[in-house]
Amino acid sequence: MQFTDIIFALFLTIVFCLYWFPLRGRTVWQNTLLLTASYIFYGWWDWRFLGLIFLTSLTTFISAQYARGRYGKLLTTANILLNLGILICFKYLGFFTENLGKLLSLFGLGLDWFTIEILVPVGISFYTFQAIAYSVDVYKCRITACRNPLAFFTFISYFPQLVAGPIERASRLLPQITGIRHWNRQLASSGMRMIMFGLMKKVCIADILAIYVGRIFSASEIDPIMVLAGGVLFSLEIYCDFSAYSEIARGVSRLLGIELMINFKFPYFSRNIPEFWRRWHISLMEWFRDYLYIPLGGNRNGKIRTAINTLIIFTLSGLWHGAAWNFVLWGVYWGACLVAAKFLFKQQVSKRDSTYGDIPAMVATFGVTSLGFYFFRCTSQADIIAGVHALWLYAAVFILIWAFSLLMVRYNILRKIIFVTFSALFLGIACYIAFTRWIYLLKFWWLIPGALVCVLEWEARNSDYPLQSVSSDEWKRLTLYVVCVLFIAISEPTEMTFIYFQF
Amino acid sequence: MNAVSKSILTFILRTLIVISPIILILLGWYIWADPFKVIRHYDCYYPEPAEYPARIGINKGIVTFTNFEDRIKEGHKYDSFIFGSSISCYYDAATWSALIKDSLRRTCFAKGNENHISVNPYHFDSSGESLISLAKKVKYLDDNGIIIRHALIILDPVIMAANPSDSPGSIDPPQLHKNIFETIGYHYTFFRAATNADFFKSYIPGMVWNKPVKNGHNMVFERQPIKYDPLTNQETLQLWDSIIRTNPEKFYSRNPLNDSPIVYTERSPVLSEKKKEALERIAGIFSRHATDYHIIIGPNRAKITLNKSDLAEMQLIFESGRVHDFSTSHAPVLEADTMLYDNTHYRPPMAEIMMRQVYGSNAAE
Known part of the structure; x- marks a missing residue:
């Protein structure tokens, strides 16, 4: 079901009417409706992948409950690795094995016995990153863990942004989901x-x-x-x-x-280039900045380190878009452009x-x-x-x-x-x-x-x-x-x- | 009603006020013009090409069913059907009838009983016909108490890969719909097809100049000068046949064909579980009707041949000697340009060659 399909217009009309007429002011019921609608929306693409989004929601919710406890670091790391593992498995396994096979063939070895064709679940990159951001934020005490499973599952699977972003932060979206929504005609x-x-x-x-x-x-x-x-x-x-x-x-x-x-x-x-990256796919770039660039040191360790960090971020950003060398090339291209723009041309936002x-x-x-x-x-x-x-x-x-x-x-x-x-x-x-x-x-x-x-x-x-x-x-x-x-x-x-x- | 509810209703009303005028205008135009002839009943779906050069391409399936129902109401009784996609259009019903009669005379009846041999043929085809839709058509006849004494199914290795489609040219007609949602989807398909910019790009100049114009990504107008026989639902292209006979260079300079490759390409298997089930349903109905049927898998210009495993499956499902795969053996015949109208559709002489081989007759010259 895409936003441009007539069936989505009917779906949204039904959700809107139920949301604001019988369920107005009842947050729990509204969230139940949103969660159900989100799973219907996602399942419409392919019902087989509902299990994955449910698993991501469940593991992230549970690990966050104990993130500040004795084994908090272990649980948070395990959750991140699990979700990244799922993402890598579905999105990148074929790419890595294909290229590993080509590399091995240079040495006369082969990987012909292993071929894999996996269907990539729609939106997996988006909701996985959203879940990882939540896990890290809870562990680092930036936000408190959500105790309401209904609200949390709704946050992960919220249908308007589920399949193509924006990658929302829990600090922005969760309070709106747990709080009362008031009708505002404007x-x-x-x-x-x-x-x-x-x-x-x-x-x-x-x-x-x-x-x-x-x-x-x-x-x-x-x-x-x-x-x-x-x-x-x-x-x-x-x-x-x-x-x-x-x-x-x-x-x-x-x-x-x-x-x-x-x-x-x-x-x-x-x-200029720095300004472009403050205006394009803002949610993804902020995610990379907060959860990768800054932990790597950001721009705090000199120009060379900053340039390396920038290149790493953009290469990974390119890879995030897809398992193919043209995406990696695109990422490297942009990393190089941004480094040149900042250090050679002194461009600033x-x-x-x-x-x-x-x-x-x-x-x-x-x-x-x-x-x-x-x-x-x-x-x-x-x-x-x-x-x-x-x-x-x-x-x-x-x-x-x-x-x-x-x-x-x-x-x-x-x-x-x-x-x-x-x-x-x-x-x-x-x-x-x-x-x-x-x-x-x-x-x-x-x-x-x-x-x-x-x-x-x-x-x-x-x-x-x-x-x-x-x-x-x-x-x-x-x-x-x-x-x-x-x-x-x-x-x-x-x-x-x-x-x-x-x- | 409280203030918030009133505000929400006001919002919905204002949204409808913005959206409705355009939708109503387009809907009104669509109902008035009915360019695809799906809203109202027509006595003639294929007007004379010379008088109406700008004819919108319509869904053959709709014509097939509507015309069939009209003829039944007039008292015609059909018992022999040619099924298939648009490729089957050029299998001449009269030739087929004659071959069947000849075959019956030779195999079943003593010479004194020729007067009792009666074959009433009808083309029961649709454009881009998938096996699943074909099975639905056979079931429709069965459900409506029509005895299928003779059947000829025309397939092609390329067309066999087709799945039921929602495109205006291939969507199932209302007679095959199982519920109201399918009918709504059907009308929505044609409404969208008739009210989008790509359609208007060709339609407007076509109507102004009264000639077929291709100005968009899709072909809106019917290119072929179809002569239509409502009694058999048969389409013929007499004008094109005449040009090909007298001046083939002129015809093929305007309608160039792809080169026929030297190598044959075996198609990968196309018979999914659903398609096999569809074929089994057809076989079951034919068995109950004691139908004398044959299935022809015809050749194509691109020399794409039927997959051997698909052929084996079909031979398992249908009776022995019923499935005739000509996709390899007869492909060289299509190397001659004059055997084709275009890269997909071979002409009646090609169809006749295969029918004669199937029915084993030299009669009905």
Whole structure:
């Protein structure tokens, strides 16, 4: 059951109505409903994996009860190892044995007798990390162990964020689950706005881009222009896909009176690499920072140690995404970029709001990002090699765009001339197409919601979420909402799952 | 009702006010236009291609069942059925009837009894027919008291891998639905298919220019100039047959075929437990009806052949001599372009070669 399925809309309607009408104010019953709904939601994917999430919830709950006792360290470690073991078994065993086999074959040895094909449970990386974070927090006395098994099981399996995050912290989510939820119409309305916007991004943009990206990466040979197009388009696809899921998850949760953390803060409007990693998949990066980077020493032991720690974190982050070398390469790439950005270019996260003057920096950052995502999407060694060979084109194109945007930002008169010229050109081309090749306008209808998303996200780039501060005029708001609903209703049925479900 | 409940209801109402207009407009258009011909009953599902070049591709299964029910109401009594996917469309019902009669004359009846031989054929096919849906169709006939005296099942190693699908072209028609949820899902499938941007991309220019247009990812309009015989539910492509006979280069330059490979590829096994059960149900019904049946596994251009274990399973399930695997032996015939309409569908002459071999007849020229 995906967020974009009609069956989810029916499911959510039933859960919402039961939650707020007969069960309002009864936390225990509401949590029972949430737990049941979460297990139905997860079981809909594959009922065989319900046992795993139950096991993770059970072992984590029990070990946390005794985490501060005499054998606390042992129990916590055992729980972490068990859950990591399950994760490794399901997600990485095939990858490790395949590569071990290749390594052994170099020495004339073989591992042919051992082959394994395991189905990876949806969302296992997310709820496992959530459980591990809870275990560590309890052991380190950051939070007290939850004594309520119902609340705890609901916390681990909470369906809006179960299969693709955000990876919530117990300190944020558990109090909301154990506490009374009060109906708040403004919160619910904002939740609906998030759901609507997320759906539009997913079905009108991400799913369409996926078709074009799929064609590029399934070509027998990828030339440099295809590398550039593939990187840029996939960057847009994965952002629209993943951020859409997070927004829908937050929106659904707001309908239930529960606030989830922000997972994406308009990352493609980042002005440098450090800022990008404060805006992209925030929950995962915070997890790695708090549970790996800081225990490894963080940035407290000199520049070299900091650089090594950064590389380790990003390599593991790449591996978290999947059991394949392209993900590892992506992680190493980003580790190297972040180290270079911090130590060579002295880039820091800026606290001020972004403005039009930051566009050149955003362009440069996007160039680095999209190249990384090209490698992330690669499905073969040939694709990776093609990407390396296309580095010159990538650099050339983005340097040109960066330089152009810099001139536009700095020189007012130049901006006006270019604006008038491009507007006239655009109008001329648009009229020509409208009168002679109008069917192509139909073909690229999705550029309209795409442009709408760009504009709305730019307007909201210093806010919490898009549509946060829509027009105060009720008719303008209603028109915007109806337009969004129209685009969602006529979206093309491409049957694409959310990308991050595979992690 | 307290203030909180009122607030929640107000929220739900406002949400519906935002969502409803668009949904109602699309629903209204869909009901009025009925582009896939699933809402209302039609006397003619296949209008004349020359008069209506822009014809939306419709679900053959719906046509098969609706037309069958209409003919039964008129008093037609069918007893011989050709089952299969769209590949089976080009097995000529008249030729098949003649071959059956010839076979009966030679094997069962003395010469004086020819007048009692009667074969009333009907194509009981669907596009992309899966074995499970095929079994449902046989069961439908059995449940409705239709005696199946003769049956011909047309399969293909590639199509046999198909599973029941929810796509508009292959979804089971309402006559096979077991409950209201299937019917709701069926109508929802067509509603979505008719109200999405990919459909409109082709539909709007197609209607404006009155010609089939492919402007989206999916084909909306029917490419084939189908001539339809409602008495036998038979589709023929007389225009294409004529062009292929007189000017094959012109036809195949517009409809190029893939090269036929030199090597054969044996398909991996496709008969899952569910598919075997479906075949067993078919065999059981045929046994009760004492049906004279044959199963043809035809060849294809890509030279993908039936898996040997699948063939062995089928020979176990059905009676001896009933399953005819031509996927290897007759594949070289499809190296000739003129035996095919496209990479998937072979023409009536190919079908006739296999039917004659099965029924062992040189008559009915």
